[in-house]
Amino acid sequence: QGRKARWRGGEPPLGSGRRAAALALYLALVTDHCLGLIGHRGPVIAAGSATGTSQGAALLAGSAQPPALSEADAIHRETDARLIAYARAWRKALA
Numbered sequence: 001q002g003r004k005a006r007w008r009g010g011e012p013p014l015g016s017g018r019r020a021a022a023l024a025l026y027l028a029l030v031t032d033h034c035l036g037l038i039g040h041r042g043p044v045i046a047a048g049s050a051t052g053t054s055q056g057a058a059l060l061a062g063s064a065q066p067p068a069l070s071e072a073d074a075i076h077r078e079t080d081a082r083l084i085a086y087a088r089a090w091r092k093a094l095a
Contacts, residue, residue: 025083029090 012019
């Protein structure tokens with residue numbers, strides 16, 4: 001809050017794969033931060049659809065049994081040292 005967005009290393013062109021990748025990484029970092037704030041534990045499940053909004057809403061609305069998901073559906077934290085270092089720097093900038 002109260003900060004202005006900026007790109008590091010130059011702003012990728014609109015519609016480019018590089019910009020989409022940067023957006024996906026940003027959203028993953030924000031999601032990870034929010035889950036940390038609420039003390040989330042356990043796996044995060046990836047939906048096969050474009051968005052998981054409707055599936056998540058259905059589960060919250062009272063589906064007694066969530067659908068069976070395979071290990072391939074789980075999201076695992078990246079082990080690439082560069083991404084880990086970037087995430088640490090990003091979190092530090094939040095403080």
